[in-house]
Amino acid sequence: KPEAYGGAALDYSYSMVFAETLGQIRCGGVPMAIGVQTDMATPALARFGSDELRKEFLAPAIAGDYVACIGVSEPGAGSEQAAGTMAIVMEAGMKRKGQAVDHHQIDAMTAKIIENFERQQNAFVTSASMLDDGIIDPRDTRNVLGFALSICTDTRTARPMQFGVARP
Numbered sequence: 001k002p003e004a005y006g007g008a009a010l011d012y013s014y015s016m017v018f019a020e021t022l023g024q025i026r027c028g029g030v031p032m033a034i035g036v037q038t039d040m041a042t043p044a045l046a047r048f049g050s051d052e053l054r055k056e057f058l059a060p061a062i063a064g065d066y067v068a069c070i071g072v073s074e075p076g077a078g079s080e081q082a083a084g085t086m087a088i089v090m091e092a093g094m095k096r097k098g099q100a101v102d103h104h105q106i107d108a109m110t111a112k113i114i115e116n117f118e119r120q121q122n123a124f125v126t127s128a129s130m131l132d133d134g135i136i137d138p139r140d141t142r143n144v145l146g147f148a149l150s151i152c153t154d155t156r157t158a159r160p161m162q163f164g165v166a167r168p
Contacts, residue, residue, distance in 0.1 A: 005055070006062040015039065018038070036068070041070050042058060045061070064142055065142065067136065079113065079114045079117030083114050087110050090109060
């Protein structure tokens with residue numbers, strides 16, 4: 001990361017040693033989160049962000065005060081794409097049954113799908129539904145990361161389970 005924002009301007013050999021060290025952690029989530037921070041989100045911000053954005057977000061991320069994140073979208077996975085796909089399916093179903101295509105019904109269904117997607121995209125909804133790992137107040141980043149790392153490095157051995165696990 002750039003020295004001007006608190007980085008050490010190290011080359012990729014240091015990243016490889018760091019990645020190999022993270023590989024020793026006995027869980028996947030924490031090394032992945034650290035990798036996103038160090039090798040995905042902050043390099044993009046360092047390379048493409050304005051000086052103002054770098055000062056506001058990159059410097060605190062390098063200092064360990066902020067955790068960076070990346071929003072990833074899959075092609076065809078958005079609300080409008082889902083609604084469009086369902087409209088095609090609904091229209092084809094009407095034609096297959098020999099019914100007249102009801103564009104008002106298709107439009108109503110499309111609007112309902114888009115509204116449903118957008119309502120569920122709220123971070124609090126996804127966290128409450130346990131669809132993500134929760135929301136961390138940026139001011140608590142260091143404490144949460146330290147706690148997560150302490151869990152991953154805990155050397156206690158698990159006792160074998162004596163009972164079954166019921167899953168919904």
